[in-house]
Each structure stands twice: as C-alpha cells, then as structure tokens.
Amino acid sequence: MAYSAVLGIRKVSALGISRVLQADKGSLWRFQLESEFGVSLRLDFLTRNYRKNSGPPKFDFTGTEATSKFDFTDLTCPHTWYPIARKKKRKVILHVGPTNSGKTYRALKHLEKSSSGVYCGPLRLLAWEVAKRLNKANVPCDLITGQEKELKEGATHKAVTVEMADVTSVYDCAIIDEIQMVGCTQRGFAFTRALLGIAADELHLCGDPAVVPLVEDILKVTGDDVEVHTYERLSPLVPLKEPVSSVSSIKTGDCLVTFSRKDIYAYKKIIERAGTHLCSVVYGSLPPETRTAQATRFNDETNDFDVLVASDAIGMGLNLNISRIIFSTLQKYDGTGTRDLTVSEIKQIAGRAGRFQSKFPTGEVTCLHKEDLPLLHASLKSPSPLLERAGLFPTFDLLCRYSLAHPKDGLYQILEHFVENAKLSSNYFISNVDDMMKVAAIVDELPLGLQEKYLFVVSPVDVNDEISGQGLAQFAQNFSKTGVVRLREILAADRVKVPKTPTELKELESIHKVLDLYVWLSLRLEDSFPDREVAASQKSICNLLIEQFLEGNRLNSPTRVSRYLRRQKF
Ligand SMILES: Nc1ncnc2c1ncn2[C@@H]1O[C@H](COP(=O)(O)OP(=O)(O)OP(=O)(O)O)[C@@H](O)[C@H]1O
Numbered sequence: 001m002a003y004s005a006v007l008g009i010r011k012v013s014a015l016g017i018s019r020v021l022q023a024d025k026g027s028l029w030r031f032q033l034e035s036e037f038g039v040s041l042r043l044d045f046l047t048r049n050y051r052k053n054s055g056p057p058k059f060d061f062t063g064t065e066a067t068s069k070f071d072f073t074d075l076t077c078p079h080t081w082y083p084i085a086r087k088k089k090r091k092v093i094l095h096v097g098p099t100n101s102g103k104t105y106r107a108l109k110h111l112e113k114s115s116s117g118v119y120c121g122p123l124r125l126l127a128w129e130v131a132k133r134l135n136k137a138n139v140p141c142d143l144i145t146g147q148e149k150e151l152k153e154g155a156t157h158k159a160v161t162v163e164m165a166d167v168t169s170v171y172d173c174a175i176i177d178e179i180q181m182v183g184c185t186q187r188g189f190a191f192t193r194a195l196l197g198i199a200a201d202e203l204h205l206c207g208d209p210a211v212v213p214l215v216e217d218i219l220k221v222t223g224d225d226v227e228v229h230t231y232e233r234l235s236p237l238v239p240l241k242e243p244v245s246s247v248s249s250i251k252t253g254d255c256l257v258t259f260s261r262k263d264i265y266a267y268k269k270i271i272e273r274a275g276t277h278l279c280s281v282v283y284g285s286l287p288p289e290t291r292t293a294q295a296t297r298f299n300d301e302t303n304d305f306d307v308l309v310a311s312d313a314i315g316m317g318l319n320l321n322i323s324r325i326i327f328s329t330l331q332k333y334d335g336t337g338t339r340d341l342t343v344s345e346i347k348q349i350a351g352r353a354g355r356f357q358s359k360f361p362t363g364e365v366t367c368l369h370k371e372d373l374p375l376l377h378a379s380l381k382s383p384s385p386l387l388e389r390a391g392l393f394p395t396f397d398l399l400c401r402y403s404l405a406h407p408k409d410g411l412y413q414i415l416e417h418f419v420e421n422a423k424l425s426s427n428y429f430i431s432n433v434d435d436m437m438k439v440a441a442i443v444d445e446l447p448l449g450l451q452e453k454y455l456f457v458v459s460p461v462d463v464n465d466e467i468s469g470q471g472l473a474q475f476a477q478n479f480s481k482t483g484v485v486r487l488r489e490i491l492a493a494d495r496v497k498v499p500k501t502p503t504e505l506k507e508l509e510s511i512h513k514v515l516d517l518y519v520w521l522s523l524r525l526e527d528s529f530p531d532r533e534v535a536a537s538q539k540s541i542c543n544l545l546i547e548q549f550l551e552g553n554r555l556n557s558p559t560r561v562s563r564y565l566r567r568q569k570f
C-alpha cells in the first residue's frame with residue numbers, strides 16, 4: 001500500500017518541491033507540502049497499486065488558495081518565490097571578464113575553502129570537471145546532473161547542472177557559472193531561479209561583464225550585498241591580419257570552427273586527405289562523453305590528432321589546447337534562419353585560443369575568408385552589448401494552482417496561458433517554451449496526471465530530432481498504459497550497431513539521446529523505468545562505436561567531399 005505513496009513523494013521531490021510537512025495514512029495518503037513558491041499544497045494520493053487497476057495514480061490537488069480570482073500570471077515579484085534564500089542577506093560576488101581570465105578558478109578557490117557548497121554550471125561537462133577537481137582536492141563532492149547521481153561518502157559539496165540546483169538547502173558558498181546565460185531564451189529561467197533561489201551566505205557569479213547592470217538591478221529587491229570583481233585575460237589573444245586560405249596552412253593546434261555537422265565532416269576529410277594532420281571533432285549532438293574523449297585526444301601530444309574541427313559547442317566546458325581559432329564563417333543557422341554571429345558569440349569562441357598555462361600561451365584568431373576579417377576584428381574590439389532582461393518561468397506549483405482553478409485545461413493550454421498573459425517587471429522576459437509545448441501537446445493526449453505530464457515536458461528530449469522525439473512519445477505512451485516501460489519494447493538491441501556512413505552515425509547519436517532520456521526518466525520514476533543499467537551500458541556502447549567511427553576512415557567518398565569543399569572555397 002505504501003508503495004505508490006512513496007513513489008509519489010519521490011516524484012514530487014524530483015520536481016523541486018520541498019518538504020513533507022505532514023503525512024496521514026488512511027484509505028489514502030495525505031501530504032502537506034511546503035513548496036519553493038512559499039505556499040502549502042495539500043496532495044491526496046490514492047494508494048491503490050495503480051498498475052493492477054485502470055490507470056496511473058490520481059492526484060487530487062486541493063490547495064486552498066486555488067481560486068479563479070488569484071492572478072496566477074502576475075510574475076512581477078519572483079524573488080518572493082524563494083523564502084529560504086530571502087531569509088539570508090547573501091554576499092554576492094560577480095567575477096567578470098573575458099574568457100580565460102580566471103573567473104571560475106577564483107570562485108572555485110572560495111568553494112574549496114567553504115564548509116558546504118554547490119557549483120551550478122550550464123553543462124554536464126563543467127559539473128563533471130568541478131566534481132573531479134574538488135574530490136581530488138579532498139573536498140568530497142557529489143555529482144548531480146539530470147542523468148547522473150554520484151554520491152560521495154561524507155560529501156559537503158555538490159557539482160550540479162543549473163536545472164538541478166536545489167533552492168531548499170542552505171549552503172555556506174555557491175557558484176553559478178556562465179551567469180550571462182540568464183539571457184538565454186530557452187534556459188535563462190533556470191539561471192534566474194538559481195540566482196534568486198540559492199540560499200548561500202556567499203554566492204559567486206562568473207561570466208561576461210555584460211550581465212553586471214542586470215544582476216545588480218535584479219538583486220536590488222533581495223537585500224543582498226553585491227560586489228563586482230573584474231579580471232583581464234591571463235594570456236594574449238591576437239587577431240591575425242591574414243586569413244587561412246589553403247589547407248596547406250593548417251598547423252598543429254588549429255581549431256577550424258564551422259556550424260553544420262555536414263561541414264565539420266567535410267573539413268575533417270579535406271584536412272586529413274592533405275596527409276599532414278588528423279582531426280578530432282566536437283559538436284553539439286555528439287554525446288558529452290564523446291566530446292570529452294575527442295578533446296582529450298586533441299590535447300594529447302602523443303598522437304596525430306592535432307587539429308580540431310568544431311562547432312560553437314567548444315565555447316564552454318572543455319579544456320582545449322588550441323593555438324589558433326579559424327572561423328570558416330561568421331554566420332550560423334539557428335533553427336529558423338541564417339544569421340550573423342553576435343559579438344558575444346565571436347568573443348566566446350575566439351577566446352578559446354591560447355588557454356593560460358597550456359601548450360600555446362598566446363592565442364591567435366582568424367577566418368578562412370578575407371571578407372570576414374573586418375567583422376571579426378571589430379567584434380573582438382567591441383564590448384558585448386549589455387544584457388537587458390533575464391528569462392523567467394512560473395514554478396511548477398504555480399502551474400498546479402492554475403490547473404486547480406482551470407481543471408479542463410491541458411498542460412499545453414496552461415503553458416500557452418502563461419506565455420501569452422504573464423505580467424513581468426522590466427528585468428525579465430518569459431522564456432521560450434516552444435519545445436516544451438510540443439511535448440505538452442503529445443502528453444495531453446494521454447491519461448496522465450499534471451505532474452507526470454510536466455516531468456515529460458521538462459525532460460531533456462530533443463524534439464527537433466525525429467528519433468529522440470519518437471522515443472519520448474513511446475515512453476510516455478507505454479508509461480500511461482501499463483505504468484512500466486521496458487527498454488526493449490522501445491529500442492531493439494540491434495539498432496546499436498557500428499555506423500558505416502555519416503547518416504548511420506547521426507542515427508546512432510539520436511539513439512544515444514533516447515537512451516539518455518530513459519536514464520533521466522529512470523532517475524525520477526525508478527519503478528516505472530527499471531532498465532537504467534541496460535540503458536547506461538547501451539549508452540557506453542554507443543559512445544565507443546561513435547568514437548571508433550571518428551577514428552576510422554569511413555567518411556564521405558573523396559570525390560563527394562572535394563566537390564562539396566570546392567563550393568566552400570577551401
Ligand atoms: N591564478 C591561477 N593560477 C593557476 N592557474 C590558473 C589561475 N587562474 C586561472 N588558472 C587556469 O587558467 C585557465 C583559465 O581559467 P578559468 O577557467 O578560471 O577562466 P575563465 O575566466 O573562467 O574562462 P571561461 O570564460 O572560458 O570560463 C584554467 O585552466 C585555470 O585552471
């Protein structure tokens with residue numbers, strides 16, 4: 001009998017809702033929860049084992065404040081959503097400067113010395129690196145990302161991805177890295193939540209100077225003390241006057257930056273065919289483990305993979321020994337159209353050259369095409385434009401309360417309502433939740449509770465990847481039908497196989513995403529997604545196969561590549 005109730009609570013805490021204040025056992029379990037929004041919600045869980053019955057558990061949200069008179073769309077005071085942080089007068093230290101100026105290094109020094117703390121980063125790669133570093137320095141540190149939970153005995157510290165930041169614990173010290181991401185249209189709200197909600201005596205924010213006035217303004221209402229520490233680059237970055245116009249000018253330590261997967265493989269091929277260098281590759285849809293392996297191989301002087309071909313995925317999170325950044329283009333396709341790179345993007349990518357204390361202490365930056373040089377030079381000289389607004393999105397319990405007052409609305413309608421009607425102060429914009437709404441449209445068709453729908457909506461599915469999107473739809477369907485999702489029902493084992501063509505490689509990358517999603521769900525709905533170990537081992541196999549493919553020589557046929565590259569003028 002207790003089984004469903006315990007499962008329910010696990011789900012609730014996974015969503016960031018905090019303490020159980022009261023539990024009553026009867027024919028149903030009744031929980032009083034204190035949420036991060038600072039209001040109490042009463043949840044009644046039917047404790048029947050729903051798998052033997054007709055459907056998933058039915059949650060009866062009976063919060064007392066859910067009247068239609070309450071203006072749910074008033075998001076003008078988000079700092080009040082975090083009462084634990086508001087009880088503190090935090091000392092907030094902004095570490096700002098260009099890339100490679102030691103911002104994160106300085107903040108981590110404070111974290112290492114603190115009695116308890118948390119590092120929040122934008123990427124799993126960064127959380128991994130910090131956990132490794134702290135553990136090595138004998139500061140026991142847990143690693144918590146959406147897909148990993150590695151707990152160390154006696155851990156006083158945590159390294160987390162920002163979405164996993166816990167706003168109900170109290171810390172001595174906290175870091176939010178790459179804080180300028182508060183301005184990101186999709187993920188900005190997770191940074192804002194951490195900025196307003198982390199209850200730490202000392203809060204270190206690392207990032208671009210362009211974020212300073214906005215953060216200062218946001219924190220005027222919290223009563224925190226704010227200090228700004230500004231740093232200079234630790235090693236020089238030299239913009240070159242000449243482009244790299246031929247493949248024979250490519251040298252060890254070069255990183256050629258391009259923005260499509262197709263171009264990455266085409267450039268890799270042409271550089272390798274010239275016979276002097278082998279290339280590692282880094283781009284967004286490669287699994288993070290593979291990205292790290294490729295970076296390690298590029299950094300390792302004992303092998304011949306001494307050139308990197310990469311997308312802007314190198315902009316954050318990897319330690320790379322790059323001597324020269326070469327932009328193949330200063331434009332990128334961003335999902336809707338081709339646009340110029342912003343000043344911040346150009347500076348962030350260019351700044352990867354010449355990492356302090358690396359093999360190449362001076363960085364250089366140039367382009368493939370002469371006509372791009374003026375824009376490159378001008379961008380490197382300009383300050384990044386100031387950030388004007390931070391992303392915001394209502395907390396889950398606000399969505400719940402709205403749902404109580406509008407029981408007929410599906411999650412899609414609820415999200416749409418907030419997007420269209422949210423009232424915000426001038427420091428904020430409502431986050432772009434288009435991708436979440438695509439998932440909401442799928443799960444609204446299924447007999448699931450709001451919490452479960454929300455879980456699928458915030459899962460790390462890539463809805464723009466067909467295989468990944470189909471995986472999510474299947475997981476949600478099977479979950480709603482039987483309550484248990486076995487991996488083999490969704491993914492035949494023979495789909496994880498050695499790729500022979502770039503198309504098969506792309507498919508394997510997508511299959512990795514599906515497996516990653518399974519692991520993510522299994523950490524939140526343990527009993528319903530019981531094959532975590534199988535999924536994790538299949539993921540490792542995918543990584544190995546992808547790496548093997550990248551080392552092998554099975555890319556496009558030489559004639560196709562040269563025809564394609566002739567069009568690219570290289
Ligand atoms: N005082 C220092 N002593 C030794 N190494 C340092 C020092 N400061 C920075 N470093 C090293 O220099 C490199 C760059 O530092 P760090 O990552 O902190 O820069 P950053 O400003 O955060 O860069 P980014 O904007 O790219 O995140 C790292 O490898 C770091 O360990």
Ligand SMILES: [Mg+2]
Nearest residue numbers: 103104177206
């Ligand atoms: Mg940093």
